[in-house]
C-alpha cells in the first residue's frame with residue numbers, strides 16, 4: 554500500500570528571471586515559466602501520474618503553474634484548494650532586492666545565511682514598504698500575524714499544520730495529490746518528509762517546473778527517499794542554476 558504525492562515548484566517567474574528576491578510578492582510567470590509549467594503537465598501524463606486533487610499557495614505563479622500543468626494533462630476539472638500556508642518563505646527586507654547586488658554588498662556568508670540557513674530570518678520588512686503584504690485582503694484571516702520576514706524553520710512550522718489537516722486526508726482517501734508551491738515552501742516539506750538535518754537542508758535546491766514524485770508508505774514516510782524527478786536530467790541542470798543564483 555502506498556500513496557502518491559507530486560511536488561511542483563512554479564515555473565520561472567518574472568522576478569526569477571530578473572534575479573530578485575521574491576518571497577510573498579505576487580509576480581507572474583515568464584513565457585519560459587509558462588512553457589515549463591505545461592511541460593510539467595506533459596511529464597505527469599507521460600508517467601501516468603494524473604492528480605486527483607491540487608493544493609496551491611495564494612500566489613499567482615503557483616496558481617498559474619498548476620493551471621497550465623493540469624490543462625496539458627487534461628485534468629483542469631480536479632478540485633483545487635489554495636492556502637497561504639503553501640506560500641513561498643517571506644523574504645523580509647530582501648523582497649524586491651537584487652540577489653547579485655545583495656551578495657556584493659553583504660558578502661557570501663551573510664548572503665547564504667539569509668538564503669539558506671535554517672533559523673536566521675532576514676531583517677523584517679517595513680509594514681508600509683511597497684513590497685509588504687500587511688493589509689493585503691487575501692491575508693485578512695491572518696490579522697496582525699501577516700509575516701514581515703520568515704526563516705525556513707518558520708515555514709516548516711506553518712506548513713505542517715496544513716499538511717496534517719488538508720493533505721494527509723486526501724492521501725488517505727487514495728487520491729494522487731499535486732502540491733503546486735515554491736522553492737522554499739517545498740524545501741520545508743522535503744526536509745520534514747526526508748528527515749533532512751538543519752545543516753544539510755542548506756544544500757538542497759528545488760528546480761522550477763519539474764514534478765518531483767514521492768511514493769509514501771502507510772505512515773507517510775517516503776518509499777523513495779528524496780523523491781523522483783520526472784525529468785532527472787533537466788532537474789540536475791536546473792538545481793545547479795538555483796544554487797548559483799546571485800553569482801553572476
Ligand SMILES: O=C(O)[C@@H](CO)OP(=O)(O)O
Nearest residue numbers: 573574575576641668736
Ligand atoms: O526569491 C525567492 O523568493 C526564492 C525563490 O525564487 O529565492 P531563493 O532561491 O534565493 O530562496
